[in-house]
Amino acid sequence: MNRFAALLDRLAYESGRNAKLRLLTDYFRSTPDPERGFALAATAGSLVFANAKPGLIRALIAERTDPVLFGLSYDYVGDLSETVALMWPTPAGPGPGHNQPPPTLAEVVERLQNVGKSELPGLLARWLDGLDETGRWALLKLITGSLRIGVSARLAKSAVAALGPLQPDDIEEVWHGLEAPYEALFAWAEGHGPRPEADDPAPFRPPMLAHPIEDGDFDALDPSAMTAEWKWDGIRVQAVAGRRPDGRFVSRLYSRTGDDISQSFPDLADALQMDAAIDGELLILREGRVQSFNVLQQRLNRQSVSPKMLVDYPAHIRAYDLLHLDGEDLRPLPFRERRARLEAFVAGLAEPRIDVSPLIGFGSWDELAAARADPGSAGAGEDAGAVEGCMIKRADSPYVPGRPKGLWYKWKHDPFVIDAVLMYAQRGHGKRSSFYSDFTFGVWTGEEGPGDLVPVGKAYFGFTDAELQELDRFVRRNTVNRFGPVREVVHAPDQGLVLEVAFEGIARSARHKSGVAMRFPRVSRIRWDKPPGEADRLPTLERLIARHETGQARSA
Amino acid sequence: MRPSDLLVSTPAGLYCPPADVHIDPVRPVARALITHGHSDHARSGHGAVLATAETLAIMAVRYGEDFAGSTQAADLGKPIDLGGVTATFHPAGHVLGSAQIAVESGGLRIVASGDYKRARDPTCRPFEPVPCDVFITEATFGLPVFRHPDTRAEVDKLLASVRLFPERCHIVGAYALGKAQRLMSLLREAGWDGPIHIHGALEKLTAFYEASGVPLGPVVKTAGLPKAALAGAIVICPPGQIQDLWSRRFPDPVTAFASGWMRVRARARQRGVELPLVVSDHADWNDLIATIGETGAGEVWVTHGQEDALVHWCITHGIRARPLHLVGYGDEGEAEPGDEPAPTPATPETGT
Numbered sequence: 001m002n003r004f005a006a007l008l009d010r011l012a013y014e015s016g017r018n019a020k021l022r023l024l025t026d027y028f029r030s031t032p033d034p035e036r037g038f039a040l041a042a043t044a045g046s047l048v049f050a051n052a053k054p055g056l057i058r059a060l061i062a063e064r065t066d067p068v069l070f071g072l073s074y075d076y077v078g079d080l081s082e083t084v085a086l087m088w089p090t091p092a093g094p095g096p097g098h099n100q101p102p103p104t105l106a107e108v109v110e111r112l113q114n115v116g117k118s119e120l121p122g123l124l125a126r127w128l129d130g131l132d133e134t135g136r137w138a139l140l141k142l143i144t145g146s147l148r149i150g151v152s153a154r155l156a157k158s159a160v161a162a163l164g165p166l167q168p169d170d171i172e173e174v175w176h177g178l179e180a181p182y183e184a185l186f187a188w189a190e191g192h193g194p195r196p197e198a199d200d201p202a203p204f205r206p207p208m209l210a211h212p213i214e215d216g217d218f219d220a221l222d223p224s225a226m227t228a229e230w231k232w233d234g235i236r237v238q239a240v241a242g243r244r245p246d247g248r249f250v251s252r253l254y255s256r257t258g259d260d261i262s263q264s265f266p267d268l269a270d271a272l273q274m275d276a277a278i279d280g281e282l283l284i285l286r287e288g289r290v291q292s293f294n295v296l297q298q299r300l301n302r303q304s305v306s307p308k309m310l311v312d313y314p315a316h317i318r319a320y321d322l323l324h325l326d327g328e329d330l331r332p333l334p335f336r337e338r339r340a341r342l343e344a345f346v347a348g349l350a351e352p353r354i355d356v357s358p359l360i361g362f363g364s365w366d367e368l369a370a371a372r373a374d375p376g377s378a379g380a381g382e383d384a385g386a387v388e389g390c391m392i393k394r395a396d397s398p399y400v401p402g403r404p405k406g407l408w409y410k411w412k413h414d415p416f417v418i419d420a421v422l423m424y425a426q427r428g429h430g431k432r433s434s435f436y437s438d439f440t441f442g443v444w445t446g447e448e449g450p451g452d453l454v455p456v457g458k459a460y461f462g463f464t465d466a467e468l469q470e471l472d473r474f475v476r477r478n479t480v481n482r483f484g485p486v487r488e489v490v491h492a493p494d495q496g497l498v499l500e501v502a503f504e505g506i507a508r509s510a511r512h513k514s515g516v517a518m519r520f521p522r523v524s525r526i527r528w529d530k531p532p533g534e535a536d537r538l539p540t541l542e543r544l545i546a547r548h549e550t551g552q553a554r555s556a
Numbered sequence: 557m558r559p560s561d562l563l564v565s566t567p568a569g570l571y572c573p574p575a576d577v578h579i580d581p582v583r584p585v586a587r588a589l590i591t592h593g594h595s596d597h598a599r600s601g602h603g604a605v606l607a608t609a610e611t612l613a614i615m616a617v618r619y620g621e622d623f624a625g626s627t628q629a630a631d632l633g634k635p636i637d638l639g640g641v642t643a644t645f646h647p648a649g650h651v652l653g654s655a656q657i658a659v660e661s662g663g664l665r666i667v668a669s670g671d672y673k674r675a676r677d678p679t680c681r682p683f684e685p686v687p688c689d690v691f692i693t694e695a696t697f698g699l700p701v702f703r704h705p706d707t708r709a710e711v712d713k714l715l716a717s718v719r720l721f722p723e724r725c726h727i728v729g730a731y732a733l734g735k736a737q738r739l740m741s742l743l744r745e746a747g748w749d750g751p752i753h754i755h756g757a758l759e760k761l762t763a764f765y766e767a768s769g770v771p772l773g774p775v776v777k778t779a780g781l782p783k784a785a786l787a788g789a790i791v792i793c794p795p796g797q798i799q800d801l802w803s804r805r806f807p808d809p810v811t812a813f814a815s816g817w818m819r820v821r822a823r824a825r826q827r828g829v830e831l832p833l834v835v836s837d838h839a840d841w842n843d844l845i846a847t848i849g850e851t852g853a854g855e856v857w858v859t860h861g862q863e864d865a866l867v868h869w870c871i872t873h874g875i876r877a878r879p880l881h882l883v884g885y886g887d888e889g890e891a892e893p894g895d896e897p898a899p900t901p902a903t904p905e906t907g908t
């Protein structure tokens with residue numbers, strides 16, 4: 001447990017993905033089974049046990065420390081688990097954890113799965129006696145369910161793949177049939193065991209992803225060999241169901257990254273009475289009309305799903321592809337054949353919550369460009385506002401996990417663009433910690449004349465390294481105020497810096513002072529030439545929202 | 557004689573009226589006794605200075621030869637008569653030359669310990685407890701959450717990271733006097749025999765340690781070296797440099813910081829540290845209370861740091877104690893980190 005804790009400690013401070021990957025792989029390589037398997041489960045978020053409440057931890061520390069000293073310490077450290085980990089009295093005797101060997105992670109996980117409520121305090125105290133400061137911190141974070149180390153399940157699986165010649169997608173294919181401590185998985189990854197057999201009737205299959213299309217690509221592509229369909233502004237999901245040995249259906253809804261999100265969508269899970277795997281888009285439909293991403297977001301944000309939520313936010317799957325049907329793997333088939341099987345299958349299912357995303361008819365790239373510019377007249381009808389662009393797929397493409405070249409393309413809308421004024425800057429993290437790289441920008445209030453600047457968003461990418469150096473220099477030379485890590489930068493009509501900001505979407509937001517919230521804002525250009533007084537104004541953004549809501553083409 | 561007749565706190569620092577001397581004064585005074593060379597304790601511009609030979613030399617390195625009107629070197633353990641009051645210097649284990657100062661008159665002994673630690677340090681003489689009536693202690697890490705770990709484990713953490721990321725440069729922030737040289741020495745003990753790279757600001761003090769008989773192995777300035785030469789290197793620099801413009805010249809740096817403050821995650825995060833190393837030149841909580849016990853003092857005065865907790869502990873353990881509320885200490889050495897002045901007010905409201 002102390003070694004696992006040291007890994008978590010290091011991961012918690014490390015910001016680079018590659019560095020995290022190397023730390024994890026190094027740990028998996030040098031740690032025996034079953035310890036590493038439980039570590040994998042903990043980092044991939046697949047450990048399930050009853051959590052301890054903060055009250056229990058407070059009670060344990062209160063029995064052991066002076067309340068005044070605890071109070072002063074807690075005030076200083078600011079985090080309960082960390083305070084307790086640091087000031088837990090070390091048992092008397094030679095060396096830390098005298099008489100009390102530190103528990104292994106395997107022991108912690110196994111005992112927590114079946115410990116009685118009355119036994120838990122004693123057990124926890126014994127473990128805390130045996131661990132060092134970092135070990136205590138990790139244990140307390142683990143059992144209070146507040147372990148945040150910035151590692152995704154995907155990253156943890158990639159680290160396993162990196163033990164040998166496997167790819168992360170190979171791990172994904174077998175993952176959902178396996179459980180901690182994953183001994184067979186590690187043996188396979190290290191090349192001394194067979195591929196573990198997945199007997200899950202509803203496994204996740206790593207999705208096929210598209211490349212953004214570049215202007216030059218069109219010349220090389222033959223329109224007659226390609227198909228096109230709308231790219232809907234929802235979340236990409238995989239709906240999978242299959243029969244268990246006893247004949248009952250198991251159904252699951254997976255996110256693009258393989259997270260099981262079925263619990264948030266019981267209405268859909270119940271509708272999946274089939275032996276099939278559908279690749280599609282999760283949307284909210286009201287009276288047959290696709291709602292904006294914002295509406296979907298409101299449902300996604302809820303922890304528990306109330307009956308009212310199911311009625312007010314009815315979930316829907318718009319199917320793009322069919323990967324598996326009645327025991328047959330369809331992925332090697334060409335897209336046009338899979339598509340025909342999909343249409344027949346969905347028609348036969350006759351489930352109002354599932355439909356097929358329509359194809360767009362076109363004979364030339366110009367025709368497709370016209371359709372994309374006005375989806376409403378090209379088949380998307382009233383749902384045009386929920387179209388984010390289109391997908392272009394080779395009609396003969398097999399379904400290849402990952403992002404293979406030359407088969408699928410996405411042609412997204414041109415982003416929104418506005419000119420905004422730099423107002424505040426903050427240092428970045430990791431490699432960027434010496435740069436002011438997080439920029440808060442604002443626009444002017446009022447239709448014209450002297451207004452106030454109101455912050456409308458924050459951007460921390462989109463610029464080159466050379467541009468970042470220039471921005472950093474500008475911030476350092478033009479600071480008018482400091483608030484902790486934040487610098488306020490000069491911003492007046494005739495003084496300051498204009499940033500051209502591109503973003504993917506915009507919506508009203510009560511949480512923001514300006515009343516608007518942007519999706520994926522980024523700095524697309526630095527307008528050294530433009531006086532801040534000529535930057536955009538809030539009413540312009542409000543008009544963009546109105547246009548976005550009615551589904552018209554986007555540009556400021 | 558009452559303790560307050562022998563030593564009182566004044567705006568300039570601790571003052572001994574019968575001898576007319578100050579200890580570690582923060583303003584220029586006629587006669588000063590200096591515990592150690594950190595700039596918050598050892599300032600320039602006093603009339604006469606009495607300190608250990610190493611501390612006098614460190615002051616000369618930092619401020620120039622004419623840092624005081626006159627100087628006198630104090631030998632450890634040898635009482636010096638200041639006119640009815642004797643002062644004796646005893647090792648404090650904090651940095652090279654650091655000393656506690658015992659002042660004694662009419663059978664009353666007060667020990668002003670300056671900054672001190674009990675943990676092993678190959679670069680200076682270990683602390684020696686001095687029996688006394690009143691013990692004056694710092695409380696930089698005067699909270700029970702501060703229990704410094706074995707430094708070997710911390711140095712191993714750094715070396716493990718260097719092995720795992722051999723193409724990256726490890727930049728370690730460490731205070732220029734004491735911590736930097738202790739870290740070098742610990743790295744040597746742990747088997748690191750390659751060059752240790754340093755920021756130019758560490759050069760003179762490091763050379764002084766070497767000249768005083770503390771072997772540190774090959775130490776190389778980074779100035780002028782090509783970027784590629786620093787892949788896999790360990791670079792030690794003053795803490796302020798780890799996230800400054802200076803650090804950008806190194807290949808894919810891992811930023812580390814060697815300080816007792818690294819025990820607390822929020823402190824490490826605040827500095828943007830990726831590899832916190834808990835290595836401190838101050839006593840931790842357990843050593844503070846153990847030391848108070850060893851001195852046998854019936855009364856404790858707490859100078860700077862987390863006074864409340866330590867005073868509370870003394871009182872609940874039957875020892876008279878009070879904070880001295882001295883100002884001006886904790887600016888160097890392990891001053892509380894934070895390179896930008898104001899705490900964060902409400903940050904500006906922004907979009908997503």
Ligand SMILES: [Zn+2]
Binds near residue numbers: 594671888
């Ligand atoms: Zn000091």
